[in-house]
Amino acid sequence: MDDLGFILGSYVVTFGSILLYVVSVVRRSRRAGRDIPHEQRPWT
Amino acid sequence: MTATRDRNVTGTPFTRGLGVVTLAGIALLVVLGLFVSPADVTQGESVRIMYAHVPGAWLAYLAFVVTGISSAAYLWKRTRSLTWDRIAGASAEVGVLFMGISLVTGSLWGRITWGTFWTWDARLTTTAFLFVTYVGYLAVRGLGGSHHQRARRSAVLALLAVLEIPLVHFSVRLWNTLHQEASVAGRGTDVTMDGLMLFSLFLGVFVFTLMYVWLVLHRQRALALQDMLDDTGLDAALAARRAEAVA
Numbered sequence: 001m002d003d004l005g006f007i008l009g010s011y012v013v014t015f016g017s018i019l020l021y022v023v024s025v026v027r028r029s030r031r032a033g034r035d036i037p038h039e040q041r042p043w044t
Numbered sequence: 045m046t047a048t049r050d051r052n053v054t055g056t057p058f059t060r061g062l063g064v065v066t067l068a069g070i071a072l073l074v075v076l077g078l079f080v081s082p083a084d085v086t087q088g089e090s091v092r093i094m095y096a097h098v099p100g101a102w103l104a105y106l107a108f109v110v111t112g113i114s115s116a117a118y119l120w121k122r123t124r125s126l127t128w129d130r131i132a133g134a135s136a137e138v139g140v141l142f143m144g145i146s147l148v149t150g151s152l153w154g155r156i157t158w159g160t161f162w163t164w165d166a167r168l169t170t171t172a173f174l175f176v177t178y179v180g181y182l183a184v185r186g187l188g189g190s191h192h193q194r195a196r197r198s199a200v201l202a203l204l205a206v207l208e209i210p211l212v213h214f215s216v217r218l219w220n221t222l223h224q225e226a227s228v229a230g231r232g233t234d235v236t237m238d239g240l241m242l243f244s245l246f247l248g249v250f251v252f253t254l255m256y257v258w259l260v261l262h263r264q265r266a267l268a269l270q271d272m273l274d275d276t277g278l279d280a281a282l283a284a285r286r287a288e289a290v291a
Contacts, residue, residue, distance in 0.1 A: 003088070010097065040272060
């Protein structure tokens with residue numbers, strides 16, 4: 001398969017960047033949530 | 045104030061279930077896209093990039109339309125709420141991510157089929173312009189001011205930015221471009237795609253949509269927490285000033 005690098009690269013870019021974004025979202029929410037009590041979170 | 049050390053700050057049973065289903069869908073999509081679905085008659089193996097590229101582009105459109113609708117809901121007095129503003133912000137952020145993915149995967153696909161990573165083609169140029177517009181939108185959200193000032197100015201910008209989407213979508217009809225027209229849902233398209241290819245493509249769109257919902261739910265909750273923290277900080281600063289004045 002001549003284009004294997006490009007094909008695999010597209011999957012790595014797609015799911016790698018989504019994973020990085022998920023990690024950043026989780027980290028930011030944990031940082032922000034440290035000082036907010038449970039009862040003040042409307043979704044809990 | 046009680047400090048909470050829980051790890052699952054923005055999660056609920058619904059988002060946890062959604063996350064599990066999304067992960068399973070991603071695994072199935074990768075297997076189908078890379079190994080099971082057949083190669084294309086004309087494009088060969090490179091068609092496998094389609095299962096990441098097309099859902100990415102779809103998601104970016106969806107995200108920007110949701111940003112526009114949420115912004116309109118914020119600006120309309122009857123429905124004015126900062127929740128709409130946070131949904132708009134979260135959706136735009138996810139949309140920028142997926143638009144970036146779509147640009148990069150499209151560039152890799154273009155290198156195989158057109159022989160170049162980039163050309164100033166109408167679809168590519170308008171897509172890049174849309175991407176830059178929403179990066180600007182996110183920058184505007186980061187400017188100072190109260191939550192409502194942020195919400196108002198970014199809502200106006202979002203309503204202007206969403207007008208670019210039809211231009212991007214119809215650019216392949218309005219101008220002669222290298223980029224092909226829509227293969228599945230285009231004008232007068234006769235879908236001759238293999239059943240498994242079509243299934244993989246729709247699975248990709250479905251899974252990416254689930255992922256979008258998961259991401260936006262978590263991100264807008266994180267933005268809500270940030271707003272609460274900002275308010276707490278402001279209240280504390282005001283109390284300190286009052287105490288100083290009394291002393």
